[in-house]
Amino acid sequence: MKLTLKIWRQKNSKEKGTLTQYHLDNVNPDDSFLEMLDTLNYDLILKGESPIAFDHDCREGICGMCSLFINGQPHGPDRGIATCQLHMRRFNDGDTIYVEPFRAKAFPIIKDLVVDRSAFDRIQQAGGFVSVHTSGNTQDANTIPIKKSIAEAAFDSATCIGCGACVAACKNASAMLFTSAKISQLSLLPQGKIEAHSRVRNMVKQMDLEGFGNCTNTGACEIECPKEIKLKNIARMNNEYFEANI
Amino acid sequence: MDTKIPPGPLSEKWTNHKNNLNLISPANKRKLDVIVVGTGLAGGSAASTLAELGYNVKSFCFQDSPRRAHSVAAQGGINAAKNYQGDGDSVYRLFYDTIKGGDYRSREANVYRLAEVSSNIIDQCVAQGVPFAREYGGLLDNRSFGGVQVSRTFYAKGQTGQQLLLGVYSAMNRQIARGQIQMFNRHEMMDVVLVNGKARGIISRNLVNGKIERHAAHAVIIASGGYGNLFYLSTYAMGSNASAAWKAHRRGAFLANPCFNQIHPTAIPVGGPNQSKLTLMSESLRNDGRIWVPKTIEDAKAIREGRKKPEDLREEDRDYYLERQYPAFGNLVPRDVASRAAKERCDAGFGVNITGQAVFLDFASAVQRFGSEQAHIKRLENTDDEIIKDLGKEMMKQKYGNLFQMYQKIVDQNPYETPMKIYPTTHYTMGGLWVDYNLMTTVPGLFAIGEANFSDHGANRLGASALMQGLADGYFILPYTIGDYLSAEIGAGKVTTASIEFEKAEMKVKDTIDTLITNKGVHPVDYFHKKLGTIMWKYCGINRYKKGLETAMEEIALLRKEFWENVIVPGTADEFNEELAKAGRLADFLELGELYAKDALSREESCGAHYREEHRTSEGEAMRDDENFGHVASWEYMGAPGEWKLHKEKLVYENIIVQQRSYK
Numbered sequence: 001m002k003l004t005l006k007i008w009r010q011k012n013s014k015e016k017g018t019l020t021q022y023h024l025d026n027v028n029p030d031d032s033f034l035e036m037l038d039t040l041n042y043d044l045i046l047k048g049e050s051p052i053a054f055d056h057d058c059r060e061g062i063c064g065m066c067s068l069f070i071n072g073q074p075h076g077p078d079r080g081i082a083t084c085q086l087h088m089r090r091f092n093d094g095d096t097i098y099v100e101p102f103r104a105k106a107f108p109i110i111k112d113l114v115v116d117r118s119a120f121d122r123i124q125q126a127g128g129f130v131s132v133h134t135s136g137n138t139q140d141a142n143t144i145p146i147k148k149s150i151a152e153a154a155f156d157s158a159t160c161i162g163c164g165a166c167v168a169a170c171k172n173a174s175a176m177l178f179t180s181a182k183i184s185q186l187s188l189l190p191q192g193k194i195e196a197h198s199r200v201r202n203m204v205k206q207m208d209l210e211g212f213g214n215c216t217n218t219g220a221c222e223i224e225c226p227k228e229i230k231l232k233n234i235a236r237m238n239n240e241y242f243e244a245n246i
Numbered sequence: 247m248d249t250k251i252p253p254g255p256l257s258e259k260w261t262n263h264k265n266n267l268n269l270i271s272p273a274n275k276r277k278l279d280v281i282v283v284g285t286g287l288a289g290g291s292a293a294s295t296l297a298e299l300g301y302n303v304k305s306f307c308f309q310d311s312p313r314r315a316h317s318v319a320a321q322g323g324i325n326a327a328k329n330y331q332g333d334g335d336s337v338y339r340l341f342y343d344t345i346k347g348g349d350y351r352s353r354e355a356n357v358y359r360l361a362e363v364s365s366n367i368i369d370q371c372v373a374q375g376v377p378f379a380r381e382y383g384g385l386l387d388n389r390s391f392g393g394v395q396v397s398r399t400f401y402a403k404g405q406t407g408q409q410l411l412l413g414v415y416s417a418m419n420r421q422i423a424r425g426q427i428q429m430f431n432r433h434e435m436m437d438v439v440l441v442n443g444k445a446r447g448i449i450s451r452n453l454v455n456g457k458i459e460r461h462a463a464h465a466v467i468i469a470s471g472g473y474g475n476l477f478y479l480s481t482y483a484m485g486s487n488a489s490a491a492w493k494a495h496r497r498g499a500f501l502a503n504p505c506f507n508q509i510h511p512t513a514i515p516v517g518g519p520n521q522s523k524l525t526l527m528s529e530s531l532r533n534d535g536r537i538w539v540p541k542t543i544e545d546a547k548a549i550r551e552g553r554k555k556p557e558d559l560r561e562e563d564r565d566y567y568l569e570r571q572y573p574a575f576g577n578l579v580p581r582d583v584a585s586r587a588a589k590e591r592c593d594a595g596f597g598v599n600i601t602g603q604a605v606f607l608d609f610a611s612a613v614q615r616f617g618s619e620q621a622h623i624k625r626l627e628n629t630d631d632e633i634i635k636d637l638g639k640e641m642m643k644q645k646y647g648n649l650f651q652m653y654q655k656i657v658d659q660n661p662y663e664t665p666m667k668i669y670p671t672t673h674y675t676m677g678g679l680w681v682d683y684n685l686m687t688t689v690p691g692l693f694a695i696g697e698a699n700f701s702d703h704g705a706n707r708l709g710a711s712a713l714m715q716g717l718a719d720g721y722f723i724l725p726y727t728i729g730d731y732l733s734a735e736i737g738a739g740k741v742t743t744a745s746i747e748f749e750k751a752e753m754k755v756k757d758t759i760d761t762l763i764t765n766k767g768v769h770p771v772d773y774f775h776k777k778l779g780t781i782m783w784k785y786c787g788i789n790r791y792k793k794g795l796e797t798a799m800e801e802i803a804l805l806r807k808e809f810w811e812n813v814i815v816p817g818t819a820d821e822f823n824e825e826l827a828k829a830g831r832l833a834d835f836l837e838l839g840e841l842y843a844k845d846a847l848s849r850e851e852s853c854g855a856h857y858r859e860e861h862r863t864s865e866g867e868a869m870r871d872d873e874n875f876g877h878v879a880s881w882e883y884m885g886a887p888g889e890w891k892l893h894k895e896k897l898v899y900e901n902i903i904v905q906q907r908s909y910k
Contacts, residue, residue: 012821028518030658035520038772045770045816045825053822055310057483059523061652062408063314078655085655110454111822118431121311125423129416130375134295136366136722138373142330145384155377155402158409162313191375 001027001088004096005040007052010109017109019098029089033076034059034066036088053112059084061226064161067168068113069100074165074224082163082226102168106175106211117164119210120178126206127199128182130191144190157184159227166221166229172213177221179207180237181229187240197244204241247880247895250682251355256901257337260359263683264726268733275300278732279463279741281448283435283490285312287407287713288696289469290414291720297421299725301732304461305418306430306450308485308827313415316471316483317716320407321528321649323391323399324713326364331388335396337361342902343394344711347580348676348704349854349870350904351503353878353897355683356701363722364714368400370721376413378402390578391530391709399710404528404648410713414720433459434827435490436755438466438497438692441747445497445692449748449755453827456820458755460743464735465691465728468494469720472675472697474507476835476842477787478779480672481513481526487831488838491679491698499687500880500893502700503677504838505846508707508855509788510673511584514656514666515604524671525656527607528649529709532577534612534642535666537584538564539596539605546596556598556606556665567591575909582706582855582868583909585670589788590866592669599667608665613638670788674712676703676855677845680880680895684727685719688882691735693728695719700878705854759819762829767812771828774809778802778832778839786843791859795847799840803888806836837887844881844890851875863906872904 003024010017027036034056041051057065066083070076076086091097099113107115132138158181166177183200186192192199215234222231252263270278278301282293285307293305307315327340340361345352368386372378378400379387391399402409421427432453439447439460447462473488474480495501512531513524540546541563548554567587569576579587588605591597598604617638621629624637639662643650650661657667679687679694681701686693696716703711785798809832817823852861852868853875861869870876878895 028520030518031520032522032656035522038522039520042770042772045814048816050816051825053824057309057314057485058316058319059484060319060481060525062405063309063316063318063483065309065314080651081655085652087655087658089658114822117310121313121419121422121429121431124416125419129420130373131420132370132373133298134291134370134417134721136363136370138369141328141368141372141378142385144372146380147384148380148382151377151380151384154375155379155409158377158402158412159405161408162311185377186375189375189377191373 001029001091001093003027003091006096006098007113008100009052009112012111013108027088029087031088032059032084033068033070033086033088034084053114055114056084061085062161064163067102067115067163069102069168071098074102074168075226079223080226080228082161102164104167104173104212106173107164107167117162119212120162120164120175122210123175123179123203123206124182127195127202128186130186131195146189150188154185154188157181157188157229157233160229161227163226165224165226167212169220169224170213171218171220172216174215174221175207175210175212176215176234176237177225177229177231179203180233183237183240184233187236196240200237200240200244204237247680247893248682249353249895250684252683256355256358259355260362267726267730270729270733270736272300274736276302277736278302279304280465280467280728281461281463282306282467282469283448284315284469284471284696284698285418286315286317286469286471286696287410287414287716288698288720289467290315290411290418291717292467292469292695292724293427294414294417294421295721295725296728297424297426303421303427304430304463305427306433306435308432308434308453310431312418312429312431313411315411316486317411317713318408319481319483319526320713321404321526322530323389323401323406323710324367324410325391325398325710326368326400326714327361327398328365328368330386331397333396335398339396340364340398344702344708345704345902346907347708348706349868349907350704350872350876350899351506351853351878351897352704353701354899354901359723360702360715360718363718366722367714367717371410371413374413374416376402376409389530390533394708401530404646407713410717435470435493436830437493437751439748439751440497440689441745444690446741447743447748449751451755454822456818456823458752460748460752462741462743462748464732464738464741465693467693467695467724468679468698469695470698472678473835473838474672474675476778476839477672477782478775479516479521479524481510481524482672484523487834489831489834491694492834492838494679494687494689494692494694496883498689498883499692499694500680500882501678501841502680502878502880503705503845504842504881505786505849505856506676506705506854507672507842508581508674508676509585509670511581511588511670512607512668513671513673514653515599515669516601517657525652526673527653527666527668529581531607531646531649534645535577535607535609536566536611537568537577537588537605537607538566539591539598541565543595546598549598550600550602556608565596572909579909580706580708582857585788586857588670604667604669606665607668609642609661610665613642613662616641674707676700676705676707680878684730685724686727686731691731693724695724705856758830759826762813762815763819763826765813765815767814769812770814771825771832774805774813774836775832777805778835781805782839786846789857789859790846792847795843798843799847802836802840802843806887809833809836840887841881841890845879848892849875849879868907870906
């Protein structure tokens with residue numbers, strides 16, 4: 001395959017970035033998108049140019065580290081996958097592909113396609129946990145039965161990989177889907193209910209402090225989420241939030 | 247080797263030991279600093295528990311968040327001797343299965359303790375809100391997993407690792423919010439600093455701006471995972487590396503059994519020359535999938551060339567070789583056995599993809615079985631085959647949906663319709679830093695937990711045991727044992743970084759970086775890493791033999807020399823520079839690889855995943871030599887790569903009868 005890539009290059013957080021064009025002549029359709037970038041980087045290094053910085057780690061769609069905004073979509077054109085699971089066979093010979101970082105005020109660019117998502121960590125630190133000591137002397141795990149459907153709903157919310165695609169997809173750069181997924185997981189389970197009110201208040205407060213926007217119900221986040229986290233979580237969070245503030 | 251295994255009966259050792267360990271008062275814990283390198287299940291659970299106990303913890307990970315550590319990728323599950331299923335499980339049986347699965351090369355007392363605390367892990371995780379799979383009655387569900395005959399595995403669909411890690415991460419977050427853990431994301435440990443023979447801190451590099459930093463503490467914990475990326479292609483994350491453990495080794499920590507490396511039987515095979523990593527298909531699939539290759543070479547060839555499809559082959563033309571060779575365990579034999587069998591069939595010419603390096607994992611019978619069961623439940627007697635198939639597929643989707651989707655995305659084939667193709671790949675390293683019963687290395691104050699240490703899995707790890715060990719070490723073992731060491735450090739006062747030892751270590755780190763960045767080479771880092779991977783896979787993989795291992799040692803030493811002469815590292819040292827990080831990690835792999843081969847060479851027996859062609863039974867199974875090799879091979883670094891001294895820890899089994907492992 002022949003491809004033209006237009007890739008966002010930015011030396012560091014302070015300097016201005018720009019789209020730089022690269023022509024590739026011999027792309028293997030069975031390579032993953034990141035393998036295509038590896039190959040490009042290899043050639044850039046040989047040519048004495050600076051390789052393109054991008055985040056990645058597990059390359060099997062679960063760590064949430066990869067983050068590219070490809071042709072205007074976080075994680076590219078496919079549904080239900082992260083960038084590392086995207087393969088070049090999804091594109092056509094002769095295509096031009098735009099590759100940009102996840103853009104949001106709360107995700108400052110570190111270099112090229114790498115952004116700082118530590119705002120997500122801070123939202124979790126504000127209350128995304130059950131305050132239980134790790135002594136091992138808790139009660140037997142089967143003491144509290146949990147309805148299968150509830151356990152599964154909690155699991156579905158918990159599948160969020162914290163990649164930030166929801167933020168990148170949202171015109172308001174809102175982190176409501178991310179935040180609500182964590183809140184939902186814990187508030188659905190009896191273990192998390194006890195602190196539900198303080199959790200939702202604190203996490204929403206932190207989310208606002210980080211500079212994420214509000215939700216205007218466009219639903220783009222749900223569509224782009226690699227784990228297909230549902231908008232329902234946002235509704236549940238809003239509900240919890242009202243309840244906590246009455 | 248002083249293992250510090252406490253005296254007394256096996257089942258009372260841990261309890262007695264805990265009762266005899268020194269305690270530290272809350273007022274004194276506040277004066278003690280601990281560094282934890284790595285935030286996977288082991289490192290994260292240790293950091294959060296130590297912080298909760300009141301120590302001042304500094305935690306380091308190279309990723310942008312602790313939640314991304316590669317424990318996240320574990321799919322199948324976590325073992326615990328709960329016996330919720332009433333199928334005869336017990337602490338003893340979990341202990342016994344783990345020792346046997348490890349082919350009698352792990353330490354009895356450590357493994358028993360692991361089995362003993364396993365139940366607590368499940369209780370703890372449920373209390374934290376980990377959403378494990380449940381039955382309709384609301385209680386926890388279990389499945390059977392990898393080479394055992396009971397159902398003791400707890401799971402959360404195909405992402406147990408992520409759910410457990412998120413539990414750990416939430417516990418960490420609680421402590422980070424309190425200021426009790428100081429978190430250093432995107433930081434790499436570059437060296438351990440020893441002062442008067444004790445671990446007193448680390449040198450780290452900030453991966454965003456390249457800044458070299460000093461961090462002092464009263465103890466250092468290495469929880470940086472395994473070294474499977476020696477093989478270039480593996481199921482490890484791209485950034486997974488051995489550098490923290492290797493730096494500890496170079497500072498005096500012995501490395502044990504480096505050649506014990508698990509090659510997992512069910513990964514998606516290599517697809518092309520630019521392949522950067524391999525994706526695992528969970529072992530749980532072997533509960534319902536049947537592994538086969540064609541019976542005849544002609545059919546195998548026809549399938550490879552695309553002239554025939556697997557569905558075209560009749561039952562009698564298929565060789566379900568695991569069921570044939572191992573009737574008692576069939577497709578559920580342990581990983582080492584399944585991997586060797588796949589390689590044997592492919593080497594004999596029966597492989598089923600273009601490279602000839604793949605076997606089928608077929609779900610057709612399971613689809614049929616589940617479909618019939620569902621038809622019965624729905625009172626659909628005498629219904630047609632298509633409906634049964636659809637019902638079966640729906641059940642498969644519920645059980646393995648995410649794995650099937652993952653496979654389809656990577657391979658572009660639909661596993662509901664055609665069998666998966668799989669092949670073994672490097673997955674987990676049983677070897678690691680030698681630790682005593684307290685999980686302390688041979689360097690005082692330097693501890694190693696999780697995959698980074700060696701103690702619990704012997705020569706082969708059973709499925710769903712890695713998550714168990716990581717959490718056991720971090721939540722329930724180290725927090726006790728480290729207190730005993732630290733109780734003697736209360737008087738030491740604040741450890742400072744303003745010492746000559748820190749100064750020297752920092753200079754050394756800077757020198758190495760400078761050498762790499764200014765080198766006028768011709769090949770990027772990956773060029774060398776791929777070469778190393780090829781050597782490792784060829785000579786140090788599933789089968790090993792004397793001449794091959796000698797060749798590996800020579801070739802790795804040569805490659806290391808070539809690397810230092812010819813590597814190109816672009817950019818500068820004071821910026822975000824992934825190539826520089828990769829170069830540093832590879833430099834360590836190029837030393838570790840040689841020790842790995844040396845260890846495999848000196849172990850003149852076959853055991854578990856270590857299969858020496860010279861040492862096999864008449865049936866081709868691994869043949870142990872308990873008399874001469876019933877020990878842990880623990881290697882001491884003698885000042886330069888290529889020079890190591892062997893120390894043997896004799897393995898004594900007082901509570902089980904050591905037998906030839908058989909899954910026939």
